[in-house]
Structure formats: structure tokens, C-alpha cells
Amino acid sequence: MAVVLIKAVFFFQICLIFANLTAPSPEDADCGLNFTSSPYKPSGECIAIDQEIIHEWDSFPTTRCCQNALNFFTQALAKQAIQQGNLFLHKDQWGRCASGSFEHQPSVSIDKCGLNSLYQQSSQCSTLSLTSILQDHNFKDVRDNCSSFTSSNFDHACKDCTSAIKSARDHFLHQFNANDNETERAICIVAVVISVTTTKLNDPSLIDDFFRCLPGLNTLDKSSEDYIKIKYSLAKALVAIVLAIFVMMMAIFLVKYVTRNARAGRKLLLSKPKMFASCPGLYTFSKAEIENAINNIDEKKFLGRGSAGKVFKGVLPSGQVVAIKQIYRSNTSDSFSRELENLSRVRHPNLVCLFGCCIENGEQYLVYEYCCAGNLAQHLLRKERVLSWEQRVKILRDCALALRYLHSYIDGFIVHRDIKLTNILLTEDLEAKLSDFGLAKMLGMEESKVFTDVRGTIGYMDPEYMSNAKLTCASDVYSFGIVALQVLSGQKVIELDLDARDQLTRKAKDVSMGKRELKEFEDPQLKGEVNSVDFESILQIAVLCVAKSSKGRPTIEVVVEEMEKVLKNTLSDKKAAEQSALPVLKRSHSVGHVIPV
Ligand SMILES: *[C@@H]1O[C@H](CO)[C@@H](O)[C@H](O)[C@H]1NC(C)=O
Ligand SMILES: *[C@@H]1O[C@H](CO)[C@@H](O)[C@H](O)[C@H]1NC(C)=O
Ligand SMILES: *[C@@H]1O[C@H](CO)[C@@H](O)[C@H](O)[C@H]1NC(C)=O
Ligand SMILES: *[C@@H]1O[C@H](CO)[C@@H](O)[C@H](O)[C@H]1NC(C)=O
Numbered sequence: 001m002a003v004v005l006i007k008a009v010f011f012f013q014i015c016l017i018f019a020n021l022t023a024p025s026p027e028d029a030d031c032g033l034n035f036t037s038s039p040y041k042p043s044g045e046c047i048a049i050d051q052e053i054i055h056e057w058d059s060f061p062t063t064r065c066c067q068n069a070l071n072f073f074t075q076a077l078a079k080q081a082i083q084q085g086n087l088f089l090h091k092d093q094w095g096r097c098a099s100g101s102f103e104h105q106p107s108v109s110i111d112k113c114g115l116n117s118l119y120q121q122s123s124q125c126s127t128l129s130l131t132s133i134l135q136d137h138n139f140k141d142v143r144d145n146c147s148s149f150t151s152s153n154f155d156h157a158c159k160d161c162t163s164a165i166k167s168a169r170d171h172f173l174h175q176f177n178a179n180d181n182e183t184e185r186a187i188c189i190v191a192v193v194i195s196v197t198t199t200k201l202n203d204p205s206l207i208d209d210f211f212r213c214l215p216g217l218n219t220l221d222k223s224s225e226d227y228i229k230i231k232y233s234l235a236k237a238l239v240a241i242v243l244a245i246f247v248m249m250m251a252i253f254l255v256k257y258v259t260r261n262a263r264a265g266r267k268l269l270l271s272k273p274k275m276f277a278s279c280p281g282l283y284t285f286s287k288a289e290i291e292n293a294i295n296n297i298d299e300k301k302f303l304g305r306g307s308a309g310k311v312f313k314g315v316l317p318s319g320q321v322v323a324i325k326q327i328y329r330s331n332t333s334d335s336f337s338r339e340l341e342n343l344s345r346v347r348h349p350n351l352v353c354l355f356g357c358c359i360e361n362g363e364q365y366l367v368y369e370y371c372c373a374g375n376l377a378q379h380l381l382r383k384e385r386v387l388s389w390e391q392r393v394k395i396l397r398d399c400a401l402a403l404r405y406l407h408s409y410i411d412g413f414i415v416h417r418d419i420k421l422t423n424i425l426l427t428e429d430l431e432a433k434l435s436d437f438g439l440a441k442m443l444g445m446e447e448s449k450v451f452t453d454v455r456g457t458i459g460y461m462d463p464e465y466m467s468n469a470k471l472t473c474a475s476d477v478y479s480f481g482i483v484a485l486q487v488l489s490g491q492k493v494i495e496l497d498l499d500a501r502d503q504l505t506r507k508a509k510d511v512s513m514g515k516r517e518l519k520e521f522e523d524p525q526l527k528g529e530v531n532s533v534d535f536e537s538i539l540q541i542a543v544l545c546v547a548k549s550s551k552g553r554p555t556i557e558v559v560v561e562e563m564e565k566v567l568k569n570t571l572s573d574k575k576a577a578e579q580s581a582l583p584v585l586k587r588s589h590s591v592g593h594v595i596p597v
Contacts, residue, residue, distance in 0.1 A: 005516035031097035032089055033076040037437070038207075040072045042100050057193060057217040058166070059186040065105075065318075071211050073115070078381070081130045082092035087194050088126045094119035099468065107318065117183060118190060124176040125188035133195040138171040146196050158213035165217065168192050205564075208349065256422035281459025282344045283356030283367075290314070290358045290365050294324060313370065321372070322355060327364040338536035346414065350402035352425055352435040371433055376483075379426065380492045380523075389530045391430050392487050393570045396538065397563040398432035399424055403480060404556045407473045415471050419479035420460045421486060459501045464550050473549035477559065481545025485539055504547045510544045512536075531573050534566045 022126065046450070053061045056070055081087050089097065098110035110116060120126050133139055141550040146161035169189045170179075178184035193214065200206045293314030294301055309327040316322060337493075344354060352508070353369040373379070376395065379387050399419070406414040416434065423436045460482050462475035481502065485508050510516045518532060521539065541562045547553050554562075 030093075031100070033073070033097060033103055035072075037079075038072070038075050038238075049281065052205040053220075055219045056209055057189050057214055058219050059189050060114050060117075062113045062115070062127050066108055066115075067215070069102075069108050069110070069113045070115065070190075071214075073110070073195055074197055075201075075207070077195050078201060081194060082198050082201065085127060085129050085131065086120060087130055087133070088118055088120045088122075091119045091121065104279045119186065123181075123187045124178060125172055125191050128172070128191055130195060130198060133191065134198075136168075136171075138168050139192075139195065142168045142192065142196055143199060145211075148206070149213060154209070154213075158216050161210070161213055162216040165189065165192050165196070178510055183451075204340055216239075238416050273352045277407065282354065285356050285358040285365065285367060287358060287363065289316075289358040290367075292317075293322065293367075296438060314367075323352075323368045323370045325366045344405070346409065347400055348405040350431070350433055351405070352433045368435070369433075371435075373426035373428055373430060375422045376424040376426060376432070376487070377421035377492055379430075380421065380486065380490055386525045387430075387487075389526060389535075390570055391576055392551060393567050394561070395424070395426070395430065395432040395533065396484055396487055397560075397567045399434060399480065399483065400556060400560045400563045402432075402434045403476055404560045406517070407476065407556045413473055415473055416476050417471065418460075419476055419483060421483060421492065424483070432541075433560050459497055462550070463548055472550060473556065474553050474558045477545050477553045477556055478547075478550075480556070480559065481542045481553075484542035484545065488523065488535065488539060488542070489521050490525050505543075508539060508543050508546070512540055531570050534573075537562065537566050 011476070019036045040195060054064060054067075056062055056067050059070075077087065077089070080089070087285040088094070094116075098116060101109035101112070108147045110118075117123070118126070128351070134143075141163075142164040145157075145164035149161075167188070169185070169192050172188045173179050173184060173190070174182075196210065200210055218424065293316055294312050296315040297313055301312045301314075303313050309325050312324045312326070313320050345457045354366060355369065356367045358367070370593070379385075403416065403419070406416055418436055419434070423434060425433045425435050427433065447596065460479040463476040465471055465478075483506070484505050489504065489508075491504055491520065507516065507521060511518055511521045518536060518539075519528075522528070522530060522535065539558055541554065544552065544554050545559065
């Protein structure tokens with residue numbers, strides 16, 4: 001059990017939901033921070049009304065719901081620190097920032113999250129300047145240890161980074177002779193984090209990694225244990241005490257062995273043991289909560305039917321929109337919860353986030369983040385709003401990132417098994433998120449059965465796997481290759497059709513070998529608006545991915561590298577083109593408005 005808990009705690013990260021969001025509106029004008037390049041992403045953790053208290057980054061007590069606010073403001077503060085030299089804003093400026101709240105997540109603001117004292121002069125640490133921290137010899141360790149988080153040993157790298165941050169904080173506390181002052185501790189660590197952030201601002205993927213690591217600094221609130229004990233009724237008191245003792249033992253255990261992220265721990269232990277068994281590492285919904293969420297919606301509730309169950313749209317009491325999957329009656333809830341435990345630990349911005357589950361009276365539900373823009377197949381079908389070239393490249397890059405995460409997963413690789421257009425969901429700003437991963441496995445299907453049971457995937461299936469039924473990461477790479485070819489060519493439906501797939505791959509091979517023209521493969525809907533160098537690069541890598549033998553295929557690592565290069569190139573070309581074409585575009589745009597043709 002301890003191992004289960006620690007693992008759940010270890011791997012919990014921030015789930016991001018709704019991509020298109022605006023900064024807190026009142027702040028923009030006068031709060032002195034610039035939010036344009038990294039807008040606020042609401043946390044998916046505002047689910048429970050009764051939020052437990054954590055010390056994010058071992059800093060101020062707050063709730064999980066608030067964690068993205070601190071991430072968000074830290075990045076904005078880092079940006080201004082580079083320009084102004086001060087880590088924090090003046091008191092009045094910060095006060096103006098505090099008055100705003102987030103459009104899509106009104107329960108989050110500086111005020112509500114308890115971050116009011118993060119201003120200059122509020123403490124000794126807050127008066128440190130950026131240069132004085134960057135030049136401090138104790139900061140050198142932080143800079144080194146937080147400089148890269150390669151995917152293969154992320155955990156290791158992250159641990160070195162967080163421990164370096166803590167020791168830098170302690171050094172400053174010592175210098176100010178403020179070791180025991182809670183306010184100082186809180187502000188000092190934020191100051192160090194802001195300083196690290198300034199060194200990474202021009203590398204978004206490094207920023208992502210860094211902020212993915214930071215929950216490793218979180219600590220639970222010690223005092224909330226008492227609060228929960230009181231909440232138990234007399235009848236349950238005995239159970240509560242036993243559990244509380246257990247919690248304390250666990251806490252000692254945790255403090256001793258885990259200097260890491262401590263999410264979701266206490267809540268699990270103190271809820272009913274039955275629930276702990278059923279929903280490890282996740283929020284456990286009651287059936288009533290699920291029903292309420294589904295019935296909270298006036299519009300269409302039914303989203304679709306997957307291989308594992310029906311999917312509904314729902315709204316939680318916090319206002320958060322979610323997708324709720326009702327699992328078809330599966331064999332044993334034992335294997336369900338075992339697999340669920342694995343799933344709950346697998347988190348990445350480009351994987352659809354699993355928030356919680358519900359197991360009651362033999363019924364099983366999974367609650368996921370909701371991706372409002374539907375799936376990639378719908379977008380390739382769509383005539384009125386065609387995906388642009390840049391959007392396509394970014395979607396493919398995002399999928400590759402998610403796959404790399406799964407394939408290099410620390411506890412042994414995870415094969416998605418079901419990469420296809422309909423399993424790639426899109427958020428409002430078209431950020432791609434893989435869904436349904438590991439579900440076939442989760443339901444306890446045998447691998448040989450996957451072939452016959454999971455409909456609509458044969459067209460994506462690795463021919464080698466089809467013949468020997470041995471599933472490896474290379475099978476996902478194959479499916480990714482098919483998806484990439486579809487995205488390039490705009491060809492949508494090959495679900496069950498091996499002929500269509502073979503036609504597609506044959507044509508791609510011909511084009512890649514120069515037997516046919518590149519234009520022949522291009523999605524006509526793009527109307528030639530592609531970057532042909534990048535188009536060819538993706539085509540080449542996709543053709544390698546769909547090699548008949550897994551030995552000929554690149555690893556996802558190589559695919560990601562290539563996709564990163566292509567995306568960078570596409571974006572910089574687009575920028576250059578825009579700059580030179582801007583006046584022309586503007587003119588034609590206004591003409592179009594005045595004289596509709
Ligand atoms: C985000 O969504 C709002 C509507 O909710 C829309 O007005 C706005 O243009 C969108 N912004 C972007 C960048 O897509
Ligand atoms: C905010 O940042 C963006 C990009 O980082 C920049 O283009 C914009 O000019 C900045 N706005 C202000 C008001 O400084
Ligand atoms: C902690 O530090 C802050 C800021 O320097 C100060 O205002 C406060 O009085 C200190 N608290 C204690 C208990 O010393
Ligand atoms: C930085 O990383 C090194 C190597 O892993 C480690 O030995 C060292 O303790 C870390 N520094 C700090 C301050 O934690």
C-alpha cells in the first residue's frame with residue numbers, strides 16, 4: 001500500500017484544461033505584468049469543493065486548485081524581472097494584480113490563493129534583485145541541476161533540481177537569519193523559482209519540464225489532519241483514529257523517504273478504505289455526483305461511443321466541464337482498479353487528463369478532461385475551417401511528445417496501442433491530446449483479442465504485430481506514421497480498410513522516392529499553403545515510421561527530434577512571410593470588407 005501511495009503521489013502532476021484562456025482581465029492594463037506569451041491555463045484540480053491544503057513549492061498554504069496561478073504569475077514575474085531587475089512588483093502594483101480573477105476559473109486569484117504577500121519589501125527575500133541571486137555562488141548549483149530534464153531520467157533530474165532549489169532557499173534564509181520565519185521561507189523559495197525561470201524563458205519546452213518538476217517541492221499541510229479528524233462522526237471516530245495513526249506513520253515514512261511531490265496522499269488514506277482500493281491516486285466520485293454532472297447540461301450530453309464505453313459531457317459543481325466515460329461491464333473491478341492506478345500516474349500535457357473515477361454497484365465511470373474541439377478526424381473532414389499547415393505540424397509534434405512520454409515511462413514503457421485520428425482530441429486552441437490510452441489493457445483484454453475487439457483500428461495496426469501479436473513501441477510508431485500521412489494528405493477514413501491504408505503508404509513511398517510529385521500527396525484543402533521543405537521532411541519520417549518491419553522504423557525519440565525541427569522551421573518561415581506580407585494582407589482584408597465580392 002505504501003508503495004502504491006508513494007507512486008501515486010510521485011507522479012501526480014498538473015493537468016491542464018481548456019487551452020484558450022485569457023489573462024485575468026482587469027490586470028492587463030495596470031498591473032505591470034505581460035501575460036500575452038503564456039496565458040493562464042486553469043488547473044483541472046478545482047473539482048472537489050472541499051479542497052485540501054497544500055504548500056505549493058513548500059511555500060504558502062493554498063489549494064491544488066490554485067497551483068496554476070502560482071505557475072502563471074511566476075512566469076510573468078520572471079519576464080518582468082529580466083526587464084526591471086526586481087523579482088517582485090511594488091505593493092500597489094501587486095495589489096492591482098490581486099483584484100483580478102480568471103475568466104474561466106473565478107475561484108482562482110491572487111487573493112483567493114493567498115499569494116498577497118508576494119510583493120517587494122514584504123520580506124527580506126523579496127528585496128533581493130535578480131542579478132544578486134543569479135550571481136550568488138549558491139545559485140550555480142540550481143542553475144546546473146535544473147538545466148535539463150531529459151525524458152529518460154526525468155525523475156532523477158527533477159530530484160536534483162528540487163533539492164538544489166531548497167538548499168539555495170535555505171542559504172538565503174540563513175543569510176537573513178530567518179530560518180524559522182514562515183513568510184520568509186515562502187517568499188524565498190518563490191524568489192529562487194522565479195530566478196530559475198528567467199534562465200529558461202526562451203525555451204518553452206524547458207519551461208514545461210521545469211514546471212512539471214516543481215510539484216516535487218510541494219508539501220502537505222500538517223494541521224489539516226486535525227480538521228479532518230473532527231469531521232468524522234462519533235460512530236466513525238474509532239476508524240478515524242486508527243487511520244490517523246496510520247496517516248502519521250505514513251507521514252513519517254513520506255518525510256523520510258519522499259522529498260518529492262506529495263499530492264493526493266492524505267485524502268486517499270482518510271477516505272473509506274473501500275474507496276482507496278477503488279480509486280487510487282484519483283478523486284473518487286460518487287454515483288450521485290456523476291449523475292448530477294451529466295444532468296447539469298442542457299445541450300447534447302452524449303459525446304460518442306468508444307471501444308470501452310459511452311462518453312457523456314458533464315459539468316462539475318465547480319463549473320468545470322468534463323467528459324465522463326461509462327465503462328461497459330468489464331470482467332473484474334479488481335483489474336479495473338489495478339489498471340486505473342497505472343493510468344492515474346501517467347500525466348502529460350498532451351495526454352487527456354484523467355481526473356477521477358466512480359465505482360458503485362458494479363457501475364464504473366471515468367472522468368476525463370473535456371476537449372471541446374473534438375477529435376482530429378472531425379477536423380480533417382471539416383470544410384469550413386481547414387486546419388492550417390502550422391496547426392497540422394504542431395498537432396503531430398504534440399502527439400509525438402505524448403508518445404515519447406509513454407514510451408520512455410519510468411516504470412517500463414507504455415504502448416498506447418490505439419493511435420488514430422479519432423483518438424487525438426483537440427482543445428479550443430487546437431492543442432492535441434491523446435486519449436483512450438491503455439484502455440484496452442485496462443479492461444483486461446488479452447492482446448490477441450485487441451485485434452478482433454477494438455473496432456476501427458485495423459487500418460492503423462502494425463503489420464508485424466498483426467502477424468506475430470507481439471506488441472512493442474514500434475507499433476505505436478507505425479500508427480503515428482499512418483496518422484502523419486493522413487494529416488499531410490487529408491485522407492480521413494481508413495479505419496477498417498487495409499486497402500486504403502496500403503494505397504496511402506504506397507503513394508507516400510512513391511512520392512518520397514521521387515517517383516511522383518509532392519503535390520500529388522498534398523491535402524487539396526490546404527490550397528498549396530504549405531511549407532514544402534517541411535512537408536517533405538514529415539513525409540520522409542512518416543514513410544520510415546510505416547516500414548513493414550519494426551527494425552526499419554525510427555524510435556519516437558528520433559521522430560520527436562525531427563518534428564521539433566520541422567515545427568521550428570515552419571513557424572519561423574511563417575513569421576518571416578507574415579512580416580513581409582502584412583501590408584498586402586491588411587489592404588486586401590479591408591477591401592474585402594468594404595466591397596463584398
Ligand atoms: C477564445 O475564446 C473566446 C470565446 O470564448 C474567443 O472570443 C476568443 O477569440 C478565443 N481566443 C483565441 C485566441 O482563440
Ligand atoms: C508582451 O509580450 C509580447 C510577447 O512576449 C510582446 O509582443 C508585447 O509587445 C508585450 N506587451 C507589452 C505591453 O509589453
Ligand atoms: C517574518 O518575517 C516578516 C518579514 O520580514 C516579518 O514581518 C515578520 O514579523 C516575521 N515573523 C516572525 C514571527 O518573526
Ligand atoms: C546537484 O546535483 C548533483 C548531482 O546529481 C548532486 O550531487 C547535488 O547534491 C545537487 N545539488 C544540490 C544543491 O542539491
